[in-house]
Amino acid sequence: MATTLSSGAQEPKRQRGHLRVAAIMEAGVAVFTEKGYDAATMTEIAARSSTAIGSLYRFFPSKESLADALLSRYVQHTTSGFATLADQAPAMTPHQLADAFVDFMASLHSQRSLAVALVDARGGSDERRARFRETMRGGIATILRNAIPHLAKAQSETMAVVLLHVLKAVAGAGEEKPAARRKLLAEIRKLVRVYLEAAQNDTD
Incomplete structure (x- = not known):
């Protein structure tokens, strides 16, 4: 996935440059x-x-620009993941879709923790969070309409809000010990599955 660098940064033109940017970003995540x-x-x-250090500043003129690139990468990863799920959703059962939702949210856990910390540290957290929350809700609503064609747009958007709140528990499960985490994730999968099955069977 291409990384959007900040204004004033030098875009890498060769594969070596892209690898260097990737290494810098991974080091940024770690630090x-x-x-x-x-x-x-x-x-x-x-x-x-x-x-x-000179090469670093060519790609990222400031610490802020590196943080912005990491946040942009997180948003891109999330939106592309939802787009992939939206394409796959028509062929999925509620059971499969529930698992896909939970697995994807679990895969975002470490990235999400860093993204939240960067947003909070740099201010403007309310506006950024609201914007990203709307993006996530829209992505989930699209997936739901693709999976359950009879859903009205308004209903899919309401369900997306509910699912987003339920799926936030996936992040909390990531902080538990392995045995407890497995049990919590199994319960979350069950909740999401039952909710999706109910929506699929509701033709009123």
Whole structure:
């Protein structure tokens, strides 16, 4: 997936440059996660990614631009994942779709934690969160309409809000010990499955 760099940054033109940007971003994830946004330094990120500091600043002129690129990557990953689910949804049973929702949200767990921390550290969290929440709701609503054709748009949007709240529990399950996490995820799958089956069977 292509990464959108911030204004003023140098877009990589060769494969080597793309690999360097990927290494910098992964180092950024590690340092921001370990140190927090405020304590993280571009010098440490350069060292962690084995990048000369001058090269780092060509791709990311500031710590803020690197954080923006990481947030953009998270949004892109989420929206592309929902788009893939929307394409697959017509052929899925409620059981399969429930599993797909839970598995995808579980795969976002570590990225989501960092994204929330970066948004909070940089201010404007209410506006950014609201914008992303609407994107997620819209993506889920589209998946639901593809999976359950008789759903009205308004109903799919209401269901998307409910599902988003239920699926937030997936992040909490990620903090539990393995045995407890498996049990919690199994219960979340069951809840989502029952909810989807009820919607599919409701033709009123």
